[in-house]
Amino acid sequence: MSITDKREEIIRASLELIAEHGFHGAPMSMIADRAGVAAGTIYRYFENKDALINDLYRDIQEKIYSEIAKGYQPEKPIRERFQYLLRVLLRFFIAHPSECRYLEQFHNSPYGAEVRRDIILRKSGDCFLYRELLEEGVAQQVIKDLPMAILFALAFGPLKYVIRDHILGFFELDEPLIERILEASWDCIRR
Amino acid sequence: MSITDKREEIIRASLELIAEHGFHGAPMSMIADRAGVAAGTIYRYFENKDALINDLYRDIQEKIYSEIAKGYQPEKPIRERFQYLLRVLLRFFIAHPSECRYLEQFHNSPYGAEVRRDIILRKSGDCFLYRELLEEGVAQQVIKDLPMAILFALAFGPLKYVIRDHILGFFELDEPLIERILEASWDCIRR
Amino acid sequence: MSITDKREEIIRASLELIAEHGFHGAPMSMIADRAGVAAGTIYRYFENKDALINDLYRDIQEKIYSEIAKGYQPEKPIRERFQYLLRVLLRFFIAHPSECRYLEQFHNSPYGAEVRRDIILRKSGDCFLYRELLEEGVAQQVIKDLPMAILFALAFGPLKYVIRDHILGFFELDEPLIERILEASWDCIRR
Amino acid sequence: MSITDKREEIIRASLELIAEHGFHGAPMSMIADRAGVAAGTIYRYFENKDALINDLYRDIQEKIYSEIAKGYQPEKPIRERFQYLLRVLLRFFIAHPSECRYLEQFHNSPYGAEVRRDIILRKSGDCFLYRELLEEGVAQQVIKDLPMAILFALAFGPLKYVIRDHILGFFELDEPLIERILEASWDCIRR
DNA sequence: GATGAATGAGGGTTCATTCAT
DNA sequence: GATGAATGAACCCTCATTCAT
Missing domain, CATH: 1.10.357.10 (Tetracycline Repressor, domain 2)
Known part of the structure; x- marks a missing residue:
């Protein structure tokens, strides 16, 4: 999986999960699982959950x-x-x-x-x-x-x-x- | 404070706090404080947070x-x-x-x-x-x-x-x- | 265990563990264990780890x-x-x-x-x-x-x-x- | 940069950062940044953080x-x-x-x-x-x-x-x- | 040899809920 | 009935370390 793909996967997973369950129904761990990455990996692409939400x-x-x-x-x-x-x-x-x-x-x-x-x-x-x-x-x-x-x-x-x-x-x-x-x-x- | 009053106070407090901060920005303890009751008391009037939200x-x-x-x-x-x-x-x-x-x-x-x-x-x-x-x-x-x-x-x-x-x-x-x-x-x- | 005792136990546990392992070698969970309370309980007595450290x-x-x-x-x-x-x-x-x-x-x-x-x-x-x-x-x-x-x-x-x-x-x-x-x-x- | 220089840079960076922020306030990534090397490179010169600390x-x-x-x-x-x-x-x-x-x-x-x-x-x-x-x-x-x-x-x-x-x-x-x-x-x- | 993205265990902290008083 | 201290699972996030490139 290329770097771009990984960011893309995180974006996609966040989108789906937040769309479905709302911000607080979509923990970072769940997003990580859905994106197929480790929890910590998300923080290489986004400063924190807020930044992820705004970037999305x-x-x-x-x-x-x-x-x-x-x-x-x-x-x-x-x-x-x-x-x-x-x-x-x-x-x-x-x-x-x-x-x-x-x-x-x-x-x-x-x-x-x-x-x-x-x-x-x-x-x-x-x-x-x-x-x-x-x-x-x-x-x-x-x-x-x-x-x-x-x-x-x-x-x-x-x-x-x-x-x-x-x-x-x-x-x-x-x-x-x-x-x-x-x-x-x-x-x-x-x- | 009568029983009805207490329920009313809890309802009012929930309304204000959830309106202002959203569901997850309004912890039960905060609602209890605002309503002037103990946290546990809420559970005598509402089965749980979900029930409170729906009743409201x-x-x-x-x-x-x-x-x-x-x-x-x-x-x-x-x-x-x-x-x-x-x-x-x-x-x-x-x-x-x-x-x-x-x-x-x-x-x-x-x-x-x-x-x-x-x-x-x-x-x-x-x-x-x-x-x-x-x-x-x-x-x-x-x-x-x-x-x-x-x-x-x-x-x-x-x-x-x-x-x-x-x-x-x-x-x-x-x-x-x-x-x-x-x-x-x-x-x-x-x- | 009385309320005072609980605070005392947390103080004692923090004292021992921090003395022995330093601030970052004494996680809140370890302090809680040693004090015989749940992790969350510490936060009833101290705003956060910093406050605990200063109070101590x-x-x-x-x-x-x-x-x-x-x-x-x-x-x-x-x-x-x-x-x-x-x-x-x-x-x-x-x-x-x-x-x-x-x-x-x-x-x-x-x-x-x-x-x-x-x-x-x-x-x-x-x-x-x-x-x-x-x-x-x-x-x-x-x-x-x-x-x-x-x-x-x-x-x-x-x-x-x-x-x-x-x-x-x-x-x-x-x-x-x-x-x-x-x-x-x-x-x-x-x- | 020669091999010796690299080790020297890591030592220097560790020294400064640990002196200023303490052991747990100086993550390996920060040391690597300051030393101008990749995080993984440190591990070619020092077995782990403990070894680095002792060597220093x-x-x-x-x-x-x-x-x-x-x-x-x-x-x-x-x-x-x-x-x-x-x-x-x-x-x-x-x-x-x-x-x-x-x-x-x-x-x-x-x-x-x-x-x-x-x-x-x-x-x-x-x-x-x-x-x-x-x-x-x-x-x-x-x-x-x-x-x-x-x-x-x-x-x-x-x-x-x-x-x-x-x-x-x-x-x-x-x-x-x-x-x-x-x-x-x-x-x-x-x- | 060097890189740095990826990992995931573990950190501090919150909060819905319970239950002894 | 009312209380609120206690619980502990779950949250967000960090960072020492690894390993494919």
Whole structure:
């Protein structure tokens, strides 16, 4: 197993276990077992559990951004761009349920609160694309004129909820259903 | 202190501490301290920590239902009833941030997943009112014809997101803003 | 076993084990075993290992002071008082070898360095009696006129060395020998 | 880097780090870093950490002996020879504080106890010069007629104490002060 | 010979739970 | 019924040592 593989295995194991059992339900020893390494090995790649948790978060964020970047077309109308973004997110989380559950755990924890605050206060570049799009929509008077934080909630609240229930196995998401959800999300923020 | 008071104090202490620090950030000893009882005493009222957590959840649910019941008017139009429900929820969580944060912690944990499954599968009476309302709306063709679980997500997703950010202090919710959020939520599910 | 007894047992076990094996050769688990308590119990009486170590130091210091206080006669000549002090110390350490070895471990560690600095800089009341006596002797011109810290070294250096070797079993200290050592120590500082 | 250099670097790094942080505050990895070698490399030169610690002790002892040998004049009177020895020791430790602190750490540990026993029991040639001198002084009736181990304590106790406090920065040692300390040490053992 | 990633036993500490008082 | 001291399994993390490269 190469060095990169080992880090990758630890990341993967952490992702799965934390997604499934939460931060405190996934001891380092369990992560080590699942990754096929010794407990001490994790500490060669991550300073401590906190660092592992934060690094994993960054990893996922980057994957999502790169996914979005593949087909984002800034010249398209607001609505199309909005639906493109949500479509990518939905598909990503459907394809990567562990990543989704992990983000949920993360956001719902002291770690996440800080990150969210930075995003809201624009200290972090995360979510820049989303904000830019919404601001443009407000300026063009196609999106409701509400505080940005509220618009985020209206835009992404339904999606988050839908994905969680899908991952919990409450229903299946096929393409027509996805499109209708995107439509509804747009209804939520459009003028 | 009467027996009931003691149980009440334990509930209150758990609520506050778990809301603030999460399940694993609120040891039984800390709860006991805050409640003004001995650690062992908790176990006379609750079988163990899990039972305490679940009981607390039921308590909050009941408080919310009783709040809703106060002014719910089944004869009003779907839209008005929907906005009434959301308004009560919003106000309740604004007035009771600890309860709100607790529910979030709860739903975002192994405890919550089970509860949610029961609701969706109609094994639990919880959320019956919401479902009834949405089903009636679908039948009357004023609400989008989507699977019930999806409608739940569309209807409550924005609200959940909004409340969390409000409690985290990202913005203030005044009455006009609340009304606009209710309006947007309705836009999300209406035909 | 009473509460006091338990604390006492932990103190005793720590004393013996640290005296024998040093700070890092005496794990908390070993201390717990020797004290006849569970590992967690130690933390009811001491915040952590550091606190235990420091508390134990204070305990010993107090025992020594109370021993000295029993027969100290401020009106006696410098020389007699000096020899009284050293005699008490010698006898105490002969009777309590673990305490002696513990103090040695303590002084020879980050813990001790700080304590010693405070004593030298007069921030701590520890050793006040010793200093007072030496200062008086210098004023009366019966003790060499040297910086206080040097006088401490000349006065107590032989004693420390002697005790350590006695405890290591290199020789026996009987009363005549003790008196000759006191005499030599006095020779070291007297004019 | 030659083989000898590598060993030298490891020795130097160990010396500094152990002097500063103690045995358990100087992990092998830290020593390796400081020495500019890989952790595993240390084990080519030293069987294990214990061996390294003991070898380092021997190294320092040899340095001191060679320093003494430079100017020792066996034909001089006892007193002059004694003061010469102490003067060399004092100057050596003032010039080499790490070596001094290391020896202190060493003597104050399971390692040191064994070494000291061997010296006292004459199993080790270490300190032979000191002993010879003291024995000669006793025979000539210029030094107190006490057991050898006691004389060692009287002779070197003040010096050890003085040096430690000097290294801890409690005072400065200039030449006149050194001479007065040597004088006092002599007072301590002389008839 | 040299490397340094990997190991895993063992360290200090926490905390849900029990039970004698 | 209430207490809270005691328990001990389990947690996160360190580090002396090994061994494939």
